[in-house]
Amino acid sequence: AQSVTQLDSQVPVFEEAPVELRCNYSSSVSVYLFWYVQYPNQGLQLLLKYLSGSTLVKGINGFEAEFNKSQTSFHLRKPSVHISDTAEYFCAVNKETSGSRLTFGEGTQLTVNP
């Protein structure tokens, strides 16, 4: 079975600062990797996903993530955050060989302060 660890439960940053949200996974087989964002009182929305090819993936709202197979990581980055990026961020994995059975991490609350 696969598992996902989000290393920080809360990340406070100041507006316009860079941010990195860390995600590590474990799996005995190849996986697809996802980052979702959840704004208050809303459902989850896909930020980006890695399926194959280039290990640097660009997503919406200026976010990007890098897949590192040797370190089994998929960290999310943004060079300059805005107040509106305040939300909870979830990393998720799905085995390549199965249907859609996402395994989620516990989430990281990003709070952007003025």
Added chain:
Amino acid sequence: ETGVTQTPRHLVMGMTNKKSLKCEQHLGHNAMYWYKQSAKKPLELMFVYSLEERVENNSVPSRFSPECPNSSHLFLHLHTLQPEDSALYLCASSLYWSGTDTQYFGPGTRLTVL
């Protein structure tokens, strides 16, 4: 309406009540999902329907009963719930039941069991 909608948005019920949660997707998707989101825990996949057939049941107690009458609608029937069932219940859909497909989430139903 566009995307994935869920009704009601909030529900308070006693342990002996019977209620139903409704999900509707307007995306032409063929797979639908129920998730449970509890505080401080990762999202838990409960049920998956693909082409109106249940393909996943993650050891969910029988007091939760899903129904998928067509590819656009998904219900979660609730009876004899416990206080620990209080959570945010999220519905999602994807084009197909495939590990590469993006899941689109509704805003959720906040359930409180007294």
